[in-house]
Amino acid sequence: MDLLNLVTTARNRVQEPVTGLVQILKILGNPRLPVLLALSKGLIEPTYRLAFLASASNTGVLRLLASRPCDLETLAERLAVGPDEKHRLSAWLDMGVKLGDLATGEGCYQLSSLPAKFLAQPQNDAVAAALEEVIRFHVPALLHGPQMLREGRRFSLDDQDGAVIARSTRVVESFVEAAVDQNLERSLPVRLLEVGCGSGTYVRHAARLNPRLTALAIDMQKSVADQAAANMSEWGLADQVETRQGDLRELDVEPQFDLITMHNNIYYFPPDERVETLRRARRLLAPGGKLLLTTSCQGGNAGLEALNLWFHFSDFGGPLPREDELTAQFEEAGFTDVAVTQVLPGEQFRACTGTNAQLALN
Template sequence: MDFDPEGLKAWLDHSYGELFARSSRTVEPIIIDVVDKIIPSNGTCHLLEVGCGSGIYIKRACDRNPNLTVTGLELQEKVADFARKNTTIWQIQDRVKIENTDIRRYRSDKQFDIETFFNLIYYFPKYERSDLLRHLGGFLNTGGQLILTTLCPANESSIQLMNLWASMTDGCGPLPHPDNVCDKLIDAGFDEIKCEQLIPAFYLFKAQKA
C-alpha cells in the first residue's frame, strides 16, 4: 500500500483540535501556578501576553497584582473578541488591552517587565524562532523576563502525534528539544536562562533581557 502524505495530513488536521484542547486543559493548572510565581504580588508591573486566548491567565495575573497592567495579543479575531468580553465580565478592562494581531507584526513603543509565551513556539517554523524571540526581547525593559512554556518531544503517543502534526503543518514546526530552546534564547540575546521540567514533556524557560 502506497503512503499517502495528503491523507495523513487530512487526518492530522481533523484530529489535532481535540488533542490540543485536551493538552491545554491538562497544563492549565500548571501554567496558573507559573503565573502565581512570576507575577509580583504588588508594585507597578507591565505584562505582555502573547496568544492570550480566553484571557484566563491574564485574569489570574490581575488577581495577583492590583497594580498590574496587561497587553494581550491574540491572532484569531473571534478569540480576541471573546477575551475582551471576559475582561469586562471580570471587571479588569481598565487594566487590560487586547489586540488582534500576529506577534510577528506587532509594534509598540511600550516596554514590558514580563512577557509570557505559553505553548506557542511550535506554531512557528524552526528557522523563524531565533528572530521571533529576538523580536519579543525588543519589547522588554532591560532586566525584564521572558517566560516560555512548551511541550517537547517524548516517547508518548499523544506527544508524538502532536509533534507529527506540527512538523507537517504549513507555518508550524516540530516540538523543540529543551537544549534547542536554550540555544535559540541565547541567539536572541537573552541571558540568565533557566530551564525546568514541570511535568514529563512539558518545560518552563525563564530568560532575562541583557
C-alpha cells in the same frame, strides 16, 4: 461488524436442531474470531465512544442530560434538528446507549457512564475539548499522514479550530499557573504582554496574583482574540487588560513590558524562525524585563507526540521543541540568565525564562 452479536447469535443457535451445529462450530473454531472480538472491545468500541462523547459534549447534549433526563423531542429542539430528521437523531442517540454512555428510561435519555458524567461538568471542559482535539485533529494526522506526504498537502491554521484549542490547552493549566506563580513580580506594578493568549485564562491568573498588573493580550486568530476579550469583560478585567487580535511578528508597540508570556505556542513558529521570534519578543521588553515561555516538549506521552505529529504536517509551525534547543535559542536571541525548569517531574513540560539585559533597539 458487530462481532458480539455474532457470538450471541451463535450461542443462541446452539439450542436449535443439530443440523446447524457443524456450521456454528466451524465459525467459532475460526482462530481469528477471538482476535476480532478483542479488537472490537479494545480498539473499535473505544474509538466509537471517543467520537460519540466528543460530539455529545460539543453539541451540549451531555450538559443538558446532566441537568435532567430528556426525551427525543426536547433534544431535537435544543439541537435545532427538524422533525424530518428526528429519526436520525434517535439513531445517533441510540448508538450512545449501545456504547453505554447513555441510557433510556421512561421515554427519556439520560447519562449512564462515568466518562459521560465527568465530561458533562463545566469544570472538566478542558478535558472535553481535548477529546475533541484528539478526534478532529490528531486522528486525521495519523490517518492521512502518508497520503498527505504523497500529495504534498499540509494542515493549515484554518484546519484548526482556535476556540477548541484555546479550551483544550487548559489541560496543562496547573503547569502554566505554577510557572507564572514562580516568575511574576507581586510587589510592584507590572506591565505584561501575553502573546497568543487563547482564552486569556493566564492573564486573569496573573492579574489575580498582582492586582496592580496591566496587560496587553494578543492572539493572531480573530475569533480567539474576540472570545478572550469577551472573557476579560466577563471577569471584570476589561479596564486592566487590553485584548486584541495581533501577531507578535508585526506588533508595533513601545518596548515597555516587564514580562512577556508565551504559553503553549512556540511550535506555531517554524523552527528556523524561532530565534527571530524570541529576539522580537526581547525587543519589546523594558531593560531588565523577562520572557516566560512555557511549552510541552518532545518525548512526552502519546497525546503530546500526536500534537507534535500534527505540527510536523502543518504549513505554519513545526515540531515541539527540545529542552536543549530552547536554551540555545533564548541565548542566540540575546537573553541573559536563561533558565529552563521542569514544572512537574516526569512530564515533558518546561518553563524557560530569560532576561533582557540590554537597552531596547539592539
